[in-house]
């Protein structure tokens with residue numbers, strides 16, 4: 001089994017949690033390079049079966065240094081909010097045992113994955129402090145080309161999720177990979193229309209091999 005808990009450059013202050021089996025995701029992004037990411041974080045993130053809540057909690061107990069950790073981040077390869085109920089229970093456990101901030105990195109498709117659940121309220125109540133939603137583009141056509149989503153018409157639902165997170169107590173960030181053709185001015189105009197301040201927009205370097 002791959003790693004549930006991993007660190008970036010050995011930094012024990014930020015414990016990353018990888019809970020999604022089989023790299024499961026609702027996208028098939030053209031830029032998703034699983035092996036490059038695993039190399040960068042020096043971890044095997046392939047979970048060949050769904051880890052139980054007990055297994056995850058046990059891994060956290062064993063691998064997280066309670067004196068060093070300052071934040072927990074759900075961010076594996078794959079989409080963590082597919083396993084919403086488990087993520088909620090892990091968050092409740094983290095809050096009780098460590099009382100540290102919890103962030104969820106997501107592709108923002110929770111409303112399509114869980115159409116009958118009030119996802120944002122659930123995250124808020126469990127104690128999730130922040131979400132980072134990967135947007136990368138500002139329109140549906142480009143989104144589909146780049147991310148090859150499993151579901152149809154996902155872009156509007158992602159935008160609704162962004163807005164609802166931003167209206168909640170959860171600190172909300174949207175991220176854009178820095179593609180060469182991106183016009184940052186246009187991106188800021190778009191995100192301002194969603195009600196986001198410019199500080200809530202983060203650009204991430206686009207790395208190719």
Ligand code: SF4
Nearest residue numbers: 025027028029032078
């Ligand atoms: S959303 Fe993330 S994990 Fe899913 S395919 Fe895209 S880059 Fe990979």
